[in-house]
Amino acid sequence: MLTLLPRILAILYIAFISLFALDVFEEGYGFFGTILALFMHLIPSFLLIAALVLAWRKALIGGAHFLILAVVFTLWFNTYRSLSSFLLVSLPLLVIGIFFIVDGISKGGAEHHPRR
Numbered sequence: 001m002l003t004l005l006p007r008i009l010a011i012l013y014i015a016f017i018s019l020f021a022l023d024v025f026e027e028g029y030g031f032f033g034t035i036l037a038l039f040m041h042l043i044p045s046f047l048l049i050a051a052l053v054l055a056w057r058k059a060l061i062g063g064a065h066f067l068i069l070a071v072v073f074t075l076w077f078n079t080y081r082s083l084s085s086f087l088l089v090s091l092p093l094l095v096i097g098i099f100f101i102v103d104g105i106s107k108g109g110a111e112h113h114p115r116r
């Protein structure tokens with residue numbers, strides 16, 4: 001159960017954060033401007049996907065990346081100024097990172113599936 005929980009939470013969180021990128025379609029940019037704006041708005045999602053892929057294989061290292069991203073998101077998006085912003089944007093990353101680290105420790109190291 002602990003193996004699946006952080007993965008499911010991370011996927012749901014990435015989907016939630018990606019919803020904020022949809023506001024570029026209301027800005028009235030041209031086609032290429034919209035594509036560029038959409039790409040820029042999805043950069044946080046790309047970083048989270050990279051952390052999830054890493055955490056899927058190496059839970060301890062990926063969990064540490066989620067904790068680092070929690071700090072980066074807190075500072076970059078100024079979520080420390082509002083409790084509701086912090087609870088919606090930064091806290092889930094902290095929880096996901098802790099869950100991945102606990103999962104990695106319970107599995108006995110950074111690698112879940114040692115290759116031989």
